[in-house]
Amino acid sequence: MASFRIRFLPEGHETTVEEGKTLLEAARAANVYVGAICGGEGVCGKCRVIVREGEVEGESTEFLTRDEIRRGYVLACQVVPTSDLVVEVPPESRLGAYEDIGIDSEQFRDFAERAGERLTAELDPVVEKLFIVLPEPSLDDPTADQERLLEAVSKQRSGSLQMGLKIARELPEALRIREVNRSSWTWKWDGRVTATVGLRNDVKEVLYVERGNTSDRNYGLALDVGTTTVVGHLVDLTSGVTREAAAKYNSQIEYGADVINRINYARQPGGAEVLHRAIVQDVETLIEDLVERTRVGRGDIHCVVAAGNTAMLHFLLGLQADLIRLSPFVPSATNPPPVRAAEVGLRIHPRGLLYTLPMVGSFVGGDITAGILVSGMHQSEKLSLLLDIGTNGEVVLGNKEFLVASSASAGPAFEGGSISCGMRATCGAIDSIRMFRDGRAISATTVDGCPPVGLCGTGLIDALSEMVIAGVVDRAGRFQVRSAPDHFRVSEADARPELLLVSAEEAGSGRDVIMSQTDVENLVRTKGAIYAAADSLVESVGLSFEKVEKIYIAGAFGNKLDTSSCITIGLLPDVPIERIQFIGNSSVAGAKRAMLSRRMFEEVNRIRERITYQELMVDPAYMEKFTSACFLPHTDLARFPSVAKSLDGQRSRISTT
Amino acid sequence: MKVPDVKENWSGRVNTVTIGATEAEGGTRGRTVTIGGASGTALLSFDGEMPNPPAIAMEVFDKEPAAWPKPLEDVYGDVWSDPPAWARRVRELGADLVHLRLLSTHPDEGDRSPEEALETVQAVLEAVDLPLIVWGCQVPEKDQNVMPKIAEATQGENCLLGAATETDYRTLAAAAQAYGHKLIALAPCDINKTKQMSILVTDMGYPLEDIVVYPTTAALGYGMEYIYSILERGRLAALSGDRLLAQPVILDVGSEAWRTKEAKAGDEFAEVWGPARQRGPAWEAVTATTLLQGGADLLVMCHPKAVEAVRSAVNQLVGKELTVPVG
Numbered sequence A: 001m002a003s004f005r006i007r008f009l010p011e012g013h014e015t016t017v018e019e020g021k022t023l024l025e026a027a028r029a030a031n032v033y034v035g036a037i038c039g040g041e042g043v044c045g046k047c048r049v050i051v052r053e054g055e056v057e058g059e060s061t062e063f064l065t066r067d068e069i070r071r072g073y074v075l076a077c078q079v080v081p082t083s084d085l086v087v088e089v090p091p092e093s094r095l096g097a098y099e100d101i102g103i104d105s106e107q108f109r110d111f112a113e114r115a116g117e118r119l120t121a122e123l124d125p126v127v128e129k130l131f132i133v134l135p136e137p138s139l140d141d142p143t144a145d146q147e148r149l150l151e152a153v154s155k156q157r158s159g160s161l162q163m164g165l166k167i168a169r170e171l172p173e174a175l176r177i178r179e180v181n182r183s184s185w186t187w188k189w190d191g192r193v194t195a196t197v198g199l200r201n202d203v204k205e206v207l208y209v210e211r212g213n214t215s216d217r218n219y220g221l222a223l224d225v226g227t228t229t230v231v232g233h234l235v236d237l238t239s240g241v242t243r244e245a246a247a248k249y250n251s252q253i254e255y256g257a258d259v260i261n262r263i264n265y266a267r268q269p270g271g272a273e274v275l276h277r278a279i280v281q282d283v284e285t286l287i288e289d290l291v292e293r294t295r296v297g298r299g300d301i302h303c304v305v306a307a308g309n310t311a312m313l314h315f316l317l318g319l320q321a322d323l324i325r326l327s328p329f330v331p332s333a334t335n336p337p338p339v340r341a342a343e344v345g346l347r348i349h350p351r352g353l354l355y356t357l358p359m360v361g362s363f364v365g366g367d368i369t370a371g372i373l374v375s376g377m378h379q380s381e382k383l384s385l386l387l388d389i390g391t392n393g394e395v396v397l398g399n400k401e402f403l404v405a406s407s408a409s410a411g412p413a414f415e416g417g418s419i420s421c422g423m424r425a426t427c428g429a430i431d432s433i434r435m436f437r438d439g440r441a442i443s444a445t446t447v448d449g450c451p452p453v454g455l456c457g458t459g460l461i462d463a464l465s466e467m468v469i470a471g472v473v474d475r476a477g478r479f480q481v482r483s484a485p486d487h488f489r490v491s492e493a494d495a496r497p498e499l500l501l502v503s504a505e506e507a508g509s510g511r512d513v514i515m516s517q518t519d520v521e522n523l524v525r526t527k528g529a530i531y532a533a534a535d536s537l538v539e540s541v542g543l544s545f546e547k548v549e550k551i552y553i554a555g556a557f558g559n560k561l562d563t564s565s566c567i568t569i570g571l572l573p574d575v576p577i578e579r580i581q582f583i584g585n586s587s588v589a590g591a592k593r594a595m596l597s598r599r600m601f602e603e604v605n606r607i608r609e610r611i612t613y614q615e616l617m618v619d620p621a622y623m624e625k626f627t628s629a630c631f632l633p634h635t636d637l638a639r640f641p642s643v644a645k646s647l648d649g650q651r652s653r654i655s656t657t
Numbered sequence B: 001m002k003v004p005d006v007k008e009n010w011s012g013r014v015n016t017v018t019i020g021a022t023e024a025e026g027g028t029r030g031r032t033v034t035i036g037g038a039s040g041t042a043l044l045s046f047d048g049e050m051p052n053p054p055a056i057a058m059e060v061f062d063k064e065p066a067a068w069p070k071p072l073e074d075v076y077g078d079v080w081s082d083p084p085a086w087a088r089r090v091r092e093l094g095a096d097l098v099h100l101r102l103l104s105t106h107p108d109e110g111d112r113s114p115e116e117a118l119e120t121v122q123a124v125l126e127a128v129d130l131p132l133i134v135w136g137c138q139v140p141e142k143d144q145n146v147m148p149k150i151a152e153a154t155q156g157e158n159c160l161l162g163a164a165t166e167t168d169y170r171t172l173a174a175a176a177q178a179y180g181h182k183l184i185a186l187a188p189c190d191i192n193k194t195k196q197m198s199i200l201v202t203d204m205g206y207p208l209e210d211i212v213v214y215p216t217t218a219a220l221g222y223g224m225e226y227i228y229s230i231l232e233r234g235r236l237a238a239l240s241g242d243r244l245l246a247q248p249v250i251l252d253v254g255s256e257a258w259r260t261k262e263a264k265a266g267d268e269f270a271e272v273w274g275p276a277r278q279r280g281p282a283w284e285a286v287t288a289t290t291l292l293q294g295g296a297d298l299l300v301m302c303h304p305k306a307v308e309a310v311r312s313a314v315n316q317l318v319g320k321e322l323t324v325p326v327g
Helices: A023-029 A066-070 A106-121 A145-156 A165-175 A251-255 A259-267 A271-294 A310-317 A366-375 A457-470 A517-540 A563-568 A586-596 A598-610 A620-629 A641-656 B070-076 B083-092 B114-127 B140-153 B170-178 B191-203 B224-239 B253-257 B267-273 B276-294 B304-317
Strands: A003-009 A013-018 A048-053 A056-058 A073-075 A079-081 A085-088 A127-133 A161-163 A176-181 A184-189 A192-200 A203-211 A219-225 A229-236 A241-249 A301-308 A353-356 A384-388 A392-398 A403-409 A429-435 A442-446 A488-490 A497-502 A513-516 A550-554 A580-584 A611-613 B016-019 B033-036 B055-061 B097-101 B132-135 B160-164 B182-186 B211-214 B298-301
Touching: A003 A023, A013 A023, A023 A079, A023 A085, A056 A073, A066 A073, A127 A145, A127 A301, A145 A161, A145 A165, A145 A192, A145 A203, A165 A176, A165 A203, A192 A301, A219 A271, A219 A310, A219 A586, A229 A271, A229 A586, A241 A271, A251 A259, A251 A271, A259 A271, A259 A310, A271 A301, A271 A310, A301 A310, A301 A366, A301 A586, A310 A353, A366 A384, A366 A392, A366 A550, A366 A580, A366 A586, A366 A598, A366 A611, A384 A517, A384 A586, A392 A517, A403 A517, A429 A457, A429 A497, A457 A517, A457 A563, A457 A641, A513 A517, A517 A620, A550 A586, A563 A641, A580 A586, A586 A598, A598 A611, A620 B191, B016 B182, B055 B083, B055 B253, B055 B304, B070 B083, B070 B276, B083 B097, B083 B114, B097 B114, B114 B132, B114 B140, B140 B160, B140 B170, B160 B170, B160 B211, B170 B182, B182 B191, B191 B211, B191 B224, B224 B276, B253 B276, B253 B298, B267 B276, B276 B298, B276 B304, B298 B304
Parallel strands: A003 A085, A161 A203, A219 A301, A301 A353, A384 A550, A403 A611, A550 A580, B055 B097, B055 B298, B097 B132, B132 B160, B160 B182, B182 B211
Antiparallel strands: A003 A013, A048 A073, A048 A085, A056 A079, A127 A192, A176 A184, A192 A203, A219 A229, A229 A241, A384 A392, A392 A403, A429 A442, A488 A497, A497 A513, B016 B033
C-alpha cells in the first residue's frame, strides 16, 4: 500500500500516512491540532487547511467558496492525500496559544478575595505536611517506629490513621542515620521527619515520610475539567496562595464538540482510551507549564482536586461514560474516593492523591457543586439562581432551605461552535462589539488586542444584542435586509445575505468576519435553551424570576460579558442588574476551596446530598418554554420591560422610514 | 342542594374581523362577513356570547384541480376550469365567502404571472359579490410578486389575504396594510408561534385587530387532535385576556379532509367503508364540526353536503331550528 509524506506548516511537523487516511487523521498522527468540532464528519467546516504542494482528492463541500477552493483550501476531514503534501494550517484552524486567564481576573477579584479571606482563616488542606520530632526509643520506651509515628500524628490530628506497607518499610531509615564504620554500619537516631498526611474520606493516610523539615513545600493543583477548556491553578497549601494559573483547550474537542458526541466517540473500539489519554495529557501539559513558571517541583505537588461535569470527570478517571447518555442516565460513580494520581497517569508526587468533587447525576456534575459552594447560595437566606453557561447549561435554584438543579443541552454556540466565525476566547477573538446605530460602522475589542479573527461568546452576545436594538434582525432573529440594507452583503458560498463585521483586509486571518442567518438561529436556540431551563426550574417550585434575589453567572465568558446585552437577547431575565453577579470560573474556584479546607470539602458533599435534580427534558412544558424563549428577547415581551423600551424606540424609527 | 355555578368569568374576548366591503364602504360586495367576537368558549351559550356564528368560505381554485375525487367532481366538474363560474357555483351552494387559491402561480403548477393571477381575481370579484379570501401559492419568492399586485388592484374590497409566515411576512403585511386588507398569519400548530407571528406583524405597524390566525389544519384521523388542543388552548388564553392570542382563526378543512385516503377512495371500498358519495363529505363534516368546538371562526370547505351538515350542527348547538341535511 502506498504511503505519503505530509508536512504541516507553519511548524513543519511531518508524518507519513497510508493511502486512504484523511488529512485530519494525518494531522492527528503528526500531533498537529486542526479544529474539528464535529469530530471529522464534514459537518462543521472548521478543519480548513490549505494544500500548498501536492494533490488530494475528496468530496466537495459547501463550507468553502469557489475562491477559497482555487486558493487550495480543503476540509481536512473530507480529503485524502494522493501524493506527498505540504499543508498549511491557517490561524483560524489552529489551537490558540495558551491563554493565561489570570489567577483571578479583575472582575472577580472582589469575590475571590472575600473567598480568600475566609480560606486563610481556616486553612486546613486535604493534604498537609506535619513536621514531627520523635523521642528516641529506649528500653523503657520500646514502641515500634510505625506506632511511634502514628501516635505523634494523632496528637496533632484527630481521627483514624492508616499507613501503607511501603512507608512502614522505609520508616526506620527515615528516622535514623546510618553511620558507616569501615565494612559495617550502625544506626543513629535522628527522629526529625515530615509526614505528609492526606485525607481519604474519613481516614487520614500517611502518604509518605521524609527526613527533616520539608513542611514548607506542599502544593496542590485545583482543576476545572471543562468540555471546552481545562484550567489549572497551582496553590501553595501552606499559605492558601495561588501561585500560578494556566489554561488550555480540551484536546478531546477533536473527537466531538459536546459531551454527547464524545461519549459516542468513546463507544468506538479504543475510543474511551483515546479520550482518557487526551485529557490526562492536557492536565500533564498544564502541570508542565505551571512547574516551569513557578519552579515548584512536580514531587512537591501532593494532590489534584478536579471539578468538572460528570462526563469529563468520568473520562479523567477512565470510568465507563456510556451509560451517562442512556436512559435511565446512571453514571459509573458520582462520588469517587480519592485515588493515587499516578493511577490515572498524572505525574505529581508518586503517592499524591487525586480528588474529584462529588457529582449529582449524569448531567449535573462536580462543576455545579463547586459553583454552589463558591456562590454561597446554599447558606443564604436569599433565593438565588446559579446559571452555569456552557455547552451543557446547568441551573440551580435555592437558598439555605433547598436546592434544585437541572440541566439543558444548550449547544456550543457561546463557545464558538456551530457559528461560521465562532472561536474561543483567545487572541483575535472579538469579545465586545458596539455598532453605531445609523451606519455599519462598528467598534469592537478583541482578546489581547490582536487583529480580529472571529467572535467568542461575549462578542456573539454583544453582536446579537446590537442587531436587535438596531433592527438589523427582527424579533425572530431574521435578517431585515430591506430595512437595513447597509449592513448586509450576499454570501459567496450560498447567495444568502450575511452580516459583514470585519472585512478580510482588516482581519487577522485574511478572511471576512461575518455572521450568517444560521449563526443567529443557533445563538437564539442556545440562549433559548438556557433561559427556558432557568424559567422551568423557577416555575417548578412555584416561583418567578422577580422573587429571585440573586443571580450568579458562572462560565468561561471572561471579563467582557455585558449584562445588559445578555438581557437584551433574553439569555438572562430582565431583573435589576445589581442582582446579577458573575463569579467567573466557579468550578476551579470551588475545587480550590475544597482543596484548602476539609470543612469545605465536607460542605461540598453536604451540598451534593441536598440537591434535588429536576429532569426538564422530559417535561412537555419545557419544550413550550423553549419555543417561547426562541424569540428576541422572548415571546412574552412583558417579561422584558427594559428591552421593550429600547425596542419601542426602534419600532418608531422603522415606521417613519 | 344547590348546584354551584362553575361558569368562568372571562375577562377577554376574541377580536372581530370584518371581511369584504359594500359599495357604501368603498367596495363592490353585496355584503360583508364578520367573524370572531366570542366572549366564551365555542358554541356554549351559557359560557358567553357568540355574536357571529362560524363562517364558511368555499374553495375555488384558479385552475382545474389535478386530483379531486369523484364526489367533488360531481359537484364542480363542469365549472372547475372556469374560476368565475366556480365562484358562482359556491355562491349558489351557500358559501359565506369565496376562497380563491392561486395555485397556478406556483412554479410547479403553471407558474402564471402576477398579471394573469390578477385577471382571475378580478373576474371572480365581478362574477360574485361575496367577500373574498385570496391565498397565494406559498412559495415566498412568487407570492412576494403576486400578492402586492392583487392587494393594490383590489383596494377597497377589504379582502382577507394569506398567508404571512415567520420567514416571509413583510411584503404581504405591508401590502395588506397599504391597501386596506385583512391578513392571515400562519403559525403552525404552536401557541408560541402564534404569538410570535402576531408580534412580528404588529412590529411592522400592522394592526393586531386585523389579523386572522391560521394554525394549519389536520383532518380526522391525521392529527386533528393536535389542532384541536391548540385551538382550545389559544381560545382559553384569549378569553383569559391574552391579547396576542385573541385573533379569530381560519382553518383549511376542505383540502385537508379531501387529502385523506378515506375521503378520496372510491366505491371499490364501499363494502367496508361505505359509499364514497357519503364518506368524503362525512369526513369533511366531522373534521369541521369537531374543530369548530375547539374555537374556529372561519372554515374553508369543499363539499356542499359537508357545509350543510356543519351549518345544521351549529344551528342545533346554538339552539336554532333543526334542519336535516339532505342525503
